[in-house]
Amino acid sequence: MRVYANEVAKHHNKKVLVQGWVQELRDFGGIRFILLKDRSGYTQITIPKKEVPASVYNAVENLTKESVIYVWGIAKKSEKAKVGSEIIPERIEIVSLAEAPTPIDTSGKIKTDLSKRLDHRFLDVRNKKSIALFTIRSKIFKACVEYFDSNGFININTPKITTIGVESGAALFEVKYFERVAYLAQSPQVYKQMFASSFEKVYEIAPVYRAEKSHTAQHLTEFIGIDFEQAFIESEQDVMDTVEGLIKHIIKKVKEECKNELKLWQRELSVPKKIPRITMREAKEILAEKGYKVPEEEDLNLETQKVLAEHFLNEHKSELVFIYYYPWAVRPFYHMKPEHDPSVTKSFDLLWNGIEVATGAQREHRYEILKKQAAEKGLDLDSMSYYAEIFRYGCPPHGGTGLGLDRLLEAMMLLPNIREGILLPRDPERLTP
Amino acid sequence: MRVYANEVAKHHNKKVLVQGWVQELRDFGGIRFILLKDRSGYTQITIPKKEVPASVYNAVENLTKESVIYVWGIAKKSEKAKVGSEIIPERIEIVSLAEAPTPIDTSGKIKTDLSKRLDHRFLDVRNKKSIALFTIRSKIFKACVEYFDSNGFININTPKITTIGVESGAALFEVKYFERVAYLAQSPQVYKQMFASSFEKVYEIAPVYRAEKSHTAQHLTEFIGIDFEQAFIESEQDVMDTVEGLIKHIIKKVKEECKNELKLWQRELSVPKKIPRITMREAKEILAEKGYKVPEEEDLNLETQKVLAEHFLNEHKSELVFIYYYPWAVRPFYHMKPEHDPSVTKSFDLLWNGIEVATGAQREHRYEILKKQAAEKGLDLDSMSYYAEIFRYGCPPHGGTGLGLDRLLEAMMLLPNIREGILLPRDPERLTP
DSSP states (O other): OBOOGGGGGGGTTSEEEEEEEEEEEEEOSSEEEEEEEETTEEEEEEEETTTSOHHHHHHTTTOOTTOEEEEEEEEEEOSSSTTSEEEEEEEEEEEEOOOSSOSSOOSSSSOOOHHHHHHTHHHHTOSHHHHHHHHHHHHHHHHHHHHHHHTTOEEOOOOSEESOOOSSSOOOOEEEETTEEEEEOSOSHHHHHHHHHHHSEEEEEEEEEOOOOOOSSSOOSEEEEEEEEEESOSSHHHHHHHHHHHHHHHHHHHHHHOHHHHHHTTOOOOOOSSOOEEEHHHHHHHHHHTTOOOOTTOOOOHHHHHHHHHHHHHHHOOSEEEEEOOBGGGSOTTBOOOTTOTTBOSEEEEEETTEEEEEEEEBOOOHHHHHHHHHHTTOOGGGSHHHHHHTTSOOOOEEEEEEEHHHHHHHHTTOSSGGGGSSSOOOSSOOOO | OBOOGGGGGGGTTSEEEEEEEEEEEEEOSSEEEEEEEETTEEEEEEEETTTSOHHHHHHTTTOOTTOEEEEEEEEEEOSSSTTSEEEEEEEEEEEEOOOSSOSSOOSSSSOOOHHHHHHTHHHHTOSHHHHHHHHHHHHHHHHHHHHHHHTTOEEOOOOSEESOOOSSSOOOOEEEETTEEEEEOSOSHHHHHHHHHHHSEEEEEEEEEOOOOOOSSSOOSEEEEEEEEEESOSSHHHHHHHHHHHHHHHHHHHHHHOHHHHHHTTOOOOOOSSOOEEEHHHHHHHHHHTTOOOOTTOOOOHHHHHHHHHHHHHHHOOSEEEEEOOBGGGSOTTBOOOTTOTTBOSEEEEEETTEEEEEEEEBOOOHHHHHHHHHHTTOOGGGSHHHHHTTTSOOOOEEEEEEEHHHHHHHHTTOSSGGGGSSSOOOSSOOOO
């Protein structure tokens, strides 16, 4: 029965089998050491020539870093070994001998640039810290599923190959669909509104595509969208409540289930009691006080978001802040306008450490008003026949949000680049592996 | 506070608000009835002219089916009403008046063909039975996430826009990626093997693409793949154990969480104690006894799978059966061959009611042998450089499986067509909505 590296200490003076990759090899003449890694951590194999069979000692002679080995031996307490234990092997099997040298350094001692690391990503992440990061990512995903499911949302899958869309202006990737031309969906917007008008509450976690030549630390051409839509709401505040509940559940679960992972990253998280909600007008007043003048019809940018983030961290001890009532000028036609002010929309963004992690709104569900709003943006609602149909056969008031899983991880773990938290990013330059 | 239709009975003699769609309208002169539906079910609104304000009685005059209304009134026990309750309204708000007639009948009385139903899918599924089916689908998804997470699998997201693949022969959809040509991934095979060699246990639930002009009740061009891969296995039996655990967990959870939904579909499920496992040779012997001769190098087909399904249902009371050791001739080059018989592979399928819901295998992890196996199939391993690399820098023995979420639902719920269980299917003809 295999023992994981981080559990060897529980098996002192017993026979164990460990399986993993060679992280380090040392030969002091008469005694050889292997630092073995597996998904749980590290353990040390100590091979004194005099105490082990010659076959075992010799087997290690031509061993290389990253090779896969199985080791049977006695686990012992060790004061000298960093990991506190050592295994004196009775048998070593070299299961997969790695070529040397590896294309990137895996010891963590040499800094390799991101692009080269991504080229050999499976080697790049074969270490405790990366495994911790992607474990956290995995737990965020699971927490989302739990939260939506326990709050009555139905998981839906909507097509990514499509001919219909609703966001104007966003660039699309073209797909050759047999003899026809199709596109990769840049959001499940149309579909989630459709099925909110059948199932009331729906969510989807799936890739979305943006054919934009962005070269920032926040943008990818393919990323994981966490989308939900809910019907019978009263205002955008109901939608923000759902997002707030989701974020709290995510933080709670990551804190509970990733204690060691967070420690390894030296990251402390706390579940917010209440996420502050301010209007865009209030946000701009705060910015103005700090010397940043943002015109009324304009959106924030990364710089002003970071300024707001600092303000809320200092003044309200909050990494998170909702900003709502975005100007009509910067929002799509289907965001509802509040009755008291047609220059804004019943929409919001959620910023986490200055990064926009969610965008949501109450949608306009009244056909005639929606048609007028589309026209204001130079669009013809009836030419989008599948979308228009949603509003013609009984459409409840509804709203929803799109979050980015990659952005959430970036913001939560304070990553310097969104690419650090995605295994194989896609951007205008990168299409491999 | 809104009361769901299925909870009106708990509020008899109290004031309630119900919100939903008009399913039926009846006018008996002096008394009008509305059958209101929401995601939970149906409730009856009774509108006696003499007992309600004239504004309420008149509001209903021009109401149409599928319109969204909010109704405030007193809930009462009713012997006459099918649903056992009725609401006498004090106020009715018509929130969204539906055009009449609707493009498809939503009463369930007129049979509409599948294609037309799919054109107006959000109307088609706006009923209790469809909501039940997609609730079950949603619970299968959640059960998968729970199972993998609690068994130490890390959720990964791998790119769907790619230039690398490994399945030979499968047709790919071409994507225009800025100035380059890319393809939609027809499986995460390469990627899950990569990261099984970093994280040991990985899973992904995401769309996969097959540009095949199939026109069967089982095939789609876009479907949801449930993929996992695990390292440090001993044989394909370990992989089958994981699949078996997953299937049992899914059935258990659906039974627990979808009691009403299963009842509505008149479907009884039971968690299998043990899913039978037979070799392909044994399967062919059973078939031969029943008069079906399948040559040694050939695969099963839907017909022979159905014959086996019937056999196992009758003889072993099992809807499920694993068949393993598929002929080398019908499996891809990366499936490992067992030492005792190079004419077969350490691979398997899981059949559920005769439908192939999963395909898995132990993979060949030894570079030299894999290279030879590729050559046997006319492929050059080294030309697939990103794939080849997985085996050059320490690759543990590993195996995995791909399941289809749509197939699972089809098999579990005995659907006549896979399209019934997917909201918006994609096939060679269908690209909308």
